[in-house]
Each structure stands twice: as C-alpha cells, then as structure tokens.
Amino acid sequence: MRSKLEWRQAKVVEIETPAPDIRLVTFAVEALTSGFDPGSHTNIKVVINGAPAIRTYTVIPSRPGTLAIAVKLHPNSRGGSAYVWTLKIGDATEVTEPENRFELSWRASQYLLIAGGVGVTPIYGMAKALAARGQPVRMIYGAKNVASMAFAPELKGLLGERLATYSQDDGESFDLAAEFATLPEDGEVYICGPLGLLEAAKTAWRAAGRPASRLRYEVFGDNGRFAEQPFEVDVAGFGTTVSVRADQTMLEALMEAGVPMIFDCRRGECGLCAVKIVSCSSELDHRDVFFSQEERRDDPRICACVSRARGGRLVIDNGYVTEAILPATSAATLQAG
Ligand code: FES
Known part of the structure; x- marks a missing residue:
C-alpha cells in the first residue's frame, strides 16, 4: 500500500497518436529514481473544470528519464482524459514515481x-x-x-x-x-x-x-454501465449532503467535503475506499473489480473511487472507516478535505 505519493516535475516532450482516439504522451520527468516494471501506474495532476484532481494511468515502456501514458479520449470521461488531450509539447505538470499492482509473476510456464x-x-x-x-x-x-x-x-x-x-x-x-x-x-x-x-x-x-x-x-476506471451523471450523497452521521459532479468521483467529492476516507489504488481494485450502502434512489453503477456479485448482494458496499449512482440520492455509512483508522494510521493514504 502506498504511504505517500512522491511527486516529480514533468514536462511533455512528445505526443503521438497510436490510434485515432488514443493519445500517447511522453513526459521528461525530473529526478525519476528508477525504471519500472510492466503493469506499473503513475498518478498525474490534472485540472478538471478549473479544479485540481489526480488521475492514474498505466505507464507505457519509454526511454530512461521519461514516463509515457496512453490515454483514450472517453466520451464519458470524468475529465482526466480530456485534460490529457489538451496537453501540448512543453506543458508542465507533476507525476508520481510508478508503482505496480498488476505485476507479472514470472513463475508460469505459459x-x-x-x-x-x-x-x-x-x-x-x-x-x-x-x-x-x-x-x-x-x-x-x-x-x-x-x-x-x-x-x-x-x-x-x-x-x-x-x-x-x-x-x-x-x-x-x-x-x-x-x-x-x-x-x-x-x-x-x-x-x-x-x-x-x-x-x-x-x-x-x-x-x-x-x-x-x-x-x-x-x-479501466471510467467504464460503467451508465454515463456519468451528478448525484447526491448523504453520509450517515455526517449531517451534510454532498453533491458529486459528473466529472468527479464520489471519493473526490466526499474528501472535498471533509468526509474522512481511506483509499489507496483509486482504481476499484483494493477495496479500501468501500463504504456501506444504506439506500439509493436510483441505480448503482459498480465499476470496481474488488467485490464479487455475491458480496455486493449480501453486504452492499460501493467503492467510492470508481463506482457511482445513476443520479438521485445515495445514502452511505462510512462509520467503520473512522473506527478503522483510529488505532493506528496504516500505510494506506488517509485524507480529508
Ligand atoms: S481506492 Fe482502491 S478500490 Fe477504491
């Protein structure tokens, strides 16, 4: 699990189009400490509707000192891909040292x-x-x-x-x-x-x-059953209704509102950001790969980093999150506001 993101200054040095709707952007990255394994990801600081946000992308093999990401311009994008598609040679942002949660085992015979x-x-x-x-x-x-x-x-x-x-x-x-x-x-x-x-x-x-x-x-995070729509979230015991815009994740909206959340991968894989579902006035769009269908049915929870509601109002309970983080801060990232 990630303890702290290590941000590096990055400048766009190359832009290619390996497919009509995919842009391959290569960044020269300052003080990149090492190479990376296949399957690694980097976080990148993006701007969505004038507000800062973080998106995570796989890194593509590239020459030493650089990181490359290939991003599809998604019609339902929450804004990350649209931002990457606006980048031009010379533009600057920040990226993190790559980390890998999708590693080759090197143990198989095929x-x-x-x-x-x-x-x-x-x-x-x-x-x-x-x-x-x-x-x-x-x-x-x-x-x-x-x-x-x-x-x-x-x-x-x-x-x-x-x-x-x-x-x-x-x-x-x-x-x-x-x-x-x-x-x-x-x-x-x-x-x-x-x-x-x-x-x-x-x-x-x-x-x-x-x-x-x-x-x-x-x-990949933004592929749900429905196009992104704004919805409201009530957090049991929190006393405020949080609005989630179509171009942001529920996790981002909750943190902006000061709701304590724990998370790590931001890709629907680790389950750390999961919150209990109390009720939902619309349909849920589960986009994680952490929970099985049976788990979703027997103990309704939702991964706030990728999953969302199809409009309407969602009531969640994240009480256990606070309990979970009180005894000791784990290596998982804890952020509020
Ligand atoms: S942060 Fe890992 S599933 Fe949401």
Missing part, C-alpha cells in the same frame, strides 16, 4: 495476455517484457476495429503468430473457455479491458477449476 481496447496499455509492456525474456506467451487483442488497436504493429513485430486480433466491427470474437483450456496447469492469464470482459473471464476461469491466483486483471 502466459496468456488478453487486452480489450485501451486495456492494451499494461498488456503491451507485459508482452514486450515476456518476449524479451523468451517466455512462452500468446496474446489476444480485441477492439472495436483494426484501426483502433493501438500498438498492434509493435505487438505483431514482437509476437508474430502468437498475437491474435479480433475486430468487433467485423463480427469477430474469441472463446475464453477454449483459450484457457490450452494453458498448462501453472499457466497464467493477465487481462485488462472493460468490466464485461473481466467478469466473463473470471466466470470462465472459475468454471475451468483454475486457481484464482493465476488469473490477474485490472479494469
């Missing part, structure tokens, strides 16, 4: 990488690292169409016939169960893509009787 759309960003680095070490690896890359497959030429050069691409517009699809069946017992899968793909993979993996620890995944 790897299957699966990327859905812009989920290719961590998978690309993994493919590069595995190919460089001569590891047995196959990659599946699905996207809307061939033109939208960022880094496909590079991946083809690396993997050759071991790369299989699937274009949704051409009616192509892949069979997860059949792919998993080709893996040896200690084979591992690394997957990044939309929530639906992850859920399907988890289901197929379980059905195949495979160990959960050998399916590793992450999801």
Whole structure:
C-alpha cells in the first residue's frame, strides 16, 4: 500500500497518436529514481473544470528519464482524459514515481495476455517484457476495429503468430473457455479491458477449476454501465449532503467535503475506499473489480473511487472507516478535505 505519493516535475516532450482516439504522451520527468516494471501506474495532476484532481494511468515502456501514458479520449470521461488531450509539447505538470499492482509473476510456464481496447496499455509492456525474456506467451487483442488497436504493429513485430486480433466491427470474437483450456496447469492469464470482459473471464476461469491466483486483471476506471451523471450523497452521521459532479468521483467529492476516507489504488481494485450502502434512489453503477456479485448482494458496499449512482440520492455509512483508522494510521493514504 502506498504511504505517500512522491511527486516529480514533468514536462511533455512528445505526443503521438497510436490510434485515432488514443493519445500517447511522453513526459521528461525530473529526478525519476528508477525504471519500472510492466503493469506499473503513475498518478498525474490534472485540472478538471478549473479544479485540481489526480488521475492514474498505466505507464507505457519509454526511454530512461521519461514516463509515457496512453490515454483514450472517453466520451464519458470524468475529465482526466480530456485534460490529457489538451496537453501540448512543453506543458508542465507533476507525476508520481510508478508503482505496480498488476505485476507479472514470472513463475508460469505459459502466459496468456488478453487486452480489450485501451486495456492494451499494461498488456503491451507485459508482452514486450515476456518476449524479451523468451517466455512462452500468446496474446489476444480485441477492439472495436483494426484501426483502433493501438500498438498492434509493435505487438505483431514482437509476437508474430502468437498475437491474435479480433475486430468487433467485423463480427469477430474469441472463446475464453477454449483459450484457457490450452494453458498448462501453472499457466497464467493477465487481462485488462472493460468490466464485461473481466467478469466473463473470471466466470470462465472459475468454471475451468483454475486457481484464482493465476488469473490477474485490472479494469479501466471510467467504464460503467451508465454515463456519468451528478448525484447526491448523504453520509450517515455526517449531517451534510454532498453533491458529486459528473466529472468527479464520489471519493473526490466526499474528501472535498471533509468526509474522512481511506483509499489507496483509486482504481476499484483494493477495496479500501468501500463504504456501506444504506439506500439509493436510483441505480448503482459498480465499476470496481474488488467485490464479487455475491458480496455486493449480501453486504452492499460501493467503492467510492470508481463506482457511482445513476443520479438521485445515495445514502452511505462510512462509520467503520473512522473506527478503522483510529488505532493506528496504516500505510494506506488517509485524507480529508
Ligand atoms: S481506492 Fe482502491 S478500490 Fe477504491
């Protein structure tokens, strides 16, 4: 868990467009202490509607002293991608030293990488690292169409016939169960893509009787069932109604309002920001990969960093958060206001 973000000055030195709606931005970063492993992320300070905010992106392999991020201009963006798309050469911001929660284990005898759309960003680095070490690896890359497959030429050069691409517009699809069946017992899968793909993979993996620890995944934060809408949050015992704008997360809005929150990944993966749901006047849009469907049903909680309500009013109880942080401050980040 993160104890403190280490911010570094960063200046845009290169902008490329590996796919029509994906921008690859490279920053020269001051005092970057080390390289990074595939799957690592960096935080970047952005400005949304004139207000400062932080967004987290996967880092793409780049030359020493630089960090590169590939960001899709999302129609439902909460503002982070729109900000990155405004950056020009020479613009300055701050980024953090990369950290990794989506690590390759290097223990498998065979790897299957699966990327859905812009989920290719961590998978690309993994493919590069595995190919460089001569590891047995196959990659599946699905996207809307061939033109939208960022880094496909590079991946083809690396993997050759071991790369299989699937274009949704051409009616192509892949069979997860059949792919998993080709893996040896200690084979591992690394997957990044939309929530639906992850859920399907988890289901197929379980059905195949495979160990959960050998399916590793992450999801990109702003892909929910519904477009972002503003909603209100009442925090039990807090006495204030907090408004969550469409372009901010519930976690950001709660912290701005001074509600004590603990969090770490900001990507719906660690579960630290989860709060209890008391009631919701609209539908919930769960965007985390931390809770299973059963857990959501039996003990309704919501990850404030990515999940939200589809408008209306949500009543939450974060009382246990305060209790949890009183005895000792864990390494997790604690912020209020
Ligand atoms: S901070 Fe990790 S799930 Fe929200």
